[in-house]
Amino acid sequence: xxxxxxxxxLGLLLAFLAIVLLPGHFAFxxxxxxxxxxxxxxxxxxxxxxxxxxxxxxxxxxxxxxxxKYPVLYDLNAFAYFTYAAGTVELLARNIEMPEMIxxxxxxxxxxxxxxxxxxxxxxxxxxxxxLKFFSEELIPFIDGKYRTAGxxxx
Numbered sequence: 671x672x673x674x675x676x677x678x679x680l681g682l683l684l685a686f687l688a689i690v691l692l693p694g695h696f697a698f699x700x701x702x703x704x705x706x707x708x709x710x711x712x713x714x715x716x717x718x719x720x721x722x723x724x725x726x727x728x729x730x731x732x733x734x735x736x737x738x739k740y741p742v743l744y745d746l747n748a749f750a751y752f753t754y755a756a757g758t759v760e761l762l763a764r765n766i767e768m769p770e771m772i773x774x775x776x777x778x779x780x781x782x783x784x785x786x787x788x789x790x791x792x793x794x795x796x797x798x799x800x801x802l803k804f805f806s807e808e809l810i811p812f813i814d815g816k817y818r819t820a821g822x823x824x825x
Contacts, residue, residue, distance in 0.1 A: 739819060740772045776809070
């Protein structure tokens with residue numbers, strides 16, 4: 671009697687495992703993998719900063735097939751938030767009256783975006799001056815030359 675109860679329990683356990691695990695095994699075997707890509711990192715040589723600047727670029731999903739010119743959003747804090755900025759732009763473009771955009775992420779620049787008062791400059795360009803020069807002479811012309819852009823947003 672003890673042997674038949676043990677056999678029955680073992681049979682129920684095996685049946686339960688077969689029901690739970692085998693369909694999942696077949697379902698997982700039929701799925702395909704797809705990468706989720708939000709953008710790419712590009713090394714942009716900068717004469718202004720005398721180094722390569724690692725910029726991140728996220729294009730709208732239909733960029734390759736649309737032929738449309740897109741506005742550009744420059745993310746000045748891409749080191750920490752580029753993924754969020756690109757995702758937010760995509761979400762808002764899908765759900766409200768906001769155009770799809772190219773998102774360009776810039777690395778953090780030490781003292782790079784905050785203007786220095788004129789009195790403290792002592793005739794030398796400050797980090798913010800160099801940042802503005804980098805934007806106007808290198809970054810924006812590079813982005814405009816490589817991608818179909820429609821300027822800044824909002825226009």
